[in-house]
Amino acid sequence: xxxxGVAACTVGIAHTYIAQEKLENAGKKAGHQIHIExxxxxxxxxxxxxxxxxxxDIVILAxxxxxxxxxxxxxxxxxxxPTEIAVKSPNKLIEKAxxxxxxxx
Numbered sequence: 815x816x817x818x819g820v821a822a823c824t825v826g827i828a829h830t831y832i833a834q835e836k837l838e839n840a841g842k843k844a845g846h847q848i849h850i851e852x853x854x855x856x857x858x859x860x861x862x863x864x865x866x867x868x869x870x871d872i873v874i875l876a877x878x879x880x881x882x883x884x885x886x887x888x889x890x891x892x893x894x895x896p897t898e899i900a901v902k903s904p905n906k907l908i909e910k911a912x913x914x915x916x917x918x919x
Contacts, residue, residue: 815915817841817848817908818862819874820881823897826855833876833900834860840904844912850874853881862886871915874907876900891915 819837823829834850841848849866852859864886867873873887875894891914893907900907 815846815871816869817846817872817911818866818870819850820853821850822853822877822879822881824878829897830854833897836904837900840908844908872911
């Protein structure tokens, strides 16, 4: 499964990057291709390409604030959660993504 997403917290420092790392590790551990863009205090990093978004089976938005460029994901299956969920339960979030994708195939 191919997963893309965005992590962004209110302060744009710790939780943004912790959420990115936890999601990417959990996704890879589950055998998926995963790429998480961060939108923090220093701007957007690891920006998703149009190709990555087009090929994605699901989008995970782990955000406590409005993310920029959210329109890029219109028409894609999306899970939106606070960054806290991605930080505390990344494996469960990846499992939820698998359920959503498998249910809609």
